[in-house]
Amino acid sequence: MKEENKSDVEKSSGKANELSFEEAFELTGHGKFNHLVLFTCGLIMLNVSMESVGMSYAITAAECELELTSRHKGLVNAAAFIGIISTSFLWGYLGDRLGRRAVMLPSILASAVFSVASSFSTNVWMLLVLRILTGCLISASSATVYAYLGELHVNSRRAAAIAWGSAFISFSFIILPGLAWVIIPGKWTFNLACMQIVPWRAFIWSWCLPGLVAAVMLLALPESPKYLLASKGPDAALPVLAKMYEWNHGANNKFPVEKISNTSADMNKSGSGFVGAVKNIAQMFKPPLLRCVIISHVSMFAVFMLSSGLYVWVPDILNNILHGADQISVCQIISDKFANATLSSKDACHAEVSVSVFPISMAMGAVFAITYLSIGVFINKIGRKSLYCGIMFICGIATVAAAFVPHGGAATALIILCLCSGCAASILAAIAVDVFPTSLRAMAMCMMYMVGRSGAAVGSNLLGVTLDTHCHMAFTGFGVFIAGSAFLMFFWPKPEKVRAEMEQQGFSY
Incomplete structure (x- = not known):
């Protein structure tokens, strides 16, 4: 029965067989590893969306404290987009040169730091600068998460994975007002670092959580094997494929490929x-x-x-x-x-x-x-x-x-x-x-x-x-x-x- 469930590639390969990258990648299958990647990338997309539009719920509550005019509100609302626009090409280039995960992980953590820092703003210009810097950092995820998600799924499941990941963006339009509903109408205050914290400031902290959870999950995930193949060769990609196989088939099942053939099609480097x-x-x-x-x-x-x-x-x-x-x-x-x-x-x-x-x-x-x-x-x-x-x-x-x-x-x-x-x-x-x-x-x-x-x-x-x-x-x-x-x-x-x-x-x- 087990023999019937094996893929054609697996049937035709021995333990020490040498396969092309695409054949070896197909052999990894689809399972727990892919579900974790999908959920992690979905959280990253959710984080990008929440950081982009979250201030729209905070500015009304902050209007008096920061003396915001409508013109100021327009600038603050646009700040994250300005940051994303100004750096998206740079992050896309760095993602191709340094790696998808290598770019996303530190930028997500840094964006959370700047986002929390923006909650301590005492005037509109301080808030504007910190929100632009936050936008610059979340741009790294916005530019590379689709490539990372797609490259960790086989061809037959790639489009569906990207579609399911993108669905998390629409969740932000439900979660953000839900958090605002719970936090912003509150009348409580407390002092922290010589500043009085009011609900709209704490609300900014709340939307950083999906990004921090995604960063922790990224620590357990590898770099894209396709990026490793293009930048470092088959020997660097093979351990990642083996890890994917073991996660999807169980730790007791060893990856039945010991070598990936080095072809010119695989080594497509954008050199x-x-x-x-x-x-x-x-x-x-x-x-x-x-x-x-x-x-x-x-x-x-x-x-x-x-x-x-x-x-x-x-x-x-x-x-x-x-x-x-x-x-x-x-x-x-x-x-x-x-x-x-x-x-x-x-x-x-x-x-x-x-x-x-x-x-x-x-x-x-x-x-x-x-x-x-x-x-x-x-x-x-x-x-x-x-x-x-x-x-x-x-x-x-x-x-x-x-x-x-x-x-x-x-x-x-x-x-x-x-x-x-x-x-x-x-x-x-x-x-x-x-x-x-x-x-x-x-x-x-x-x-x-x-x-x-x-x-x-x-x-x-x-x-x-x-x-x-x-x-x-x-x-x-x-x-x-x-x-x-x-x-x-x-x-x-x-x-x-x-x-x-x-x-x-x-x-x-």
Whole structure:
């Protein structure tokens, strides 16, 4: 019976057999090791997401203590994105040169240190600098976790593993408001290191936990065997494969491969280093990829500008809605608050956070999770381009309507619908990935998401500058841009034509 369950590779190999890397990797199977890798990488993605948008729940409570204006809030909300954008290429390069685990482990620990330090900020500029530095460090995980997760799964399970890992991102939109609900409304204080700790400061500590747990779990996990193969050769990769095999099949089962054959295909080193990475970037800005790059980058910028740029303002906007009259628009509520704040003295500042914000935000997270699952069901039935265009156009119209509808409940529902545009990022990635050759694909995806995150930073800051005084214009401008960006897909070239032209230039898919 045991003989029937063995893989074809295992049947054909003896104890001292020499196999290629891919055959040996397939032999490791799928089990406890892969589940641990998936959970660890999921926690890392959760940590990146929580560090990116967590301040959106803290700034309302910190408004009076740090004397935050809307412009200040926009800067603080955008700080983590600024850090990620400015260092993502560097971390991607270091991940290829030093190793995936070697880059992620120290950066996760350092990001937790800076994140906790930001909770001790005494003014907005100290907070801003520390949040940017935190963003710079979590960028290391953001740039390499997908490579690490994919490289520790066999081909047949790689896409599913990345999809399950990405699902942890949607959990952050449920966990963050849940933690905020428990911590921020509290009236307690205590002294620590000559500073009075209030709930919003302790809230920052709470979202560092997933990253610290992931760092501990990374200590038990090895470096990516594919990275070791490319950088140090088969002898360095073999012990990792043996460890994977023993974890998946039991410690009593020894890995039935004693040597990995050294082939030119295995030793694909990207040996040209930084110069090679620059050449790859230059290749993407030449026909026929140039049109694909422009369309995909502008589209991803639009997706993140609305979904992430608006999301970091949602707790503050919902707080205004819940404290305002039910039968007036969001913009009227915000305008009235701004007028009252201008007439009031600094001593009259009241940073009251409505607890109703938190269950609404958790419900939004549940909506995002359901939307992600629905996309997986319908993407092949409707078509990627049609589904992407439909989502973006509907979300654009909903953004405009949210500013004008004269009812708080309806405005909240429309804002939740607007934020579902973030789910279109995965569809856009699926559209774009088809046209980039294997040797350019990772860098293309990295750059596209880097541009997307810059859209989040721009969106957050634009809302910070305009929300109080030009609310209708802000929502209308966002909505028109988002809906209009959907029409760029009509100019997307046929993937078959792009691939044929690139193959003539010597690239492979």
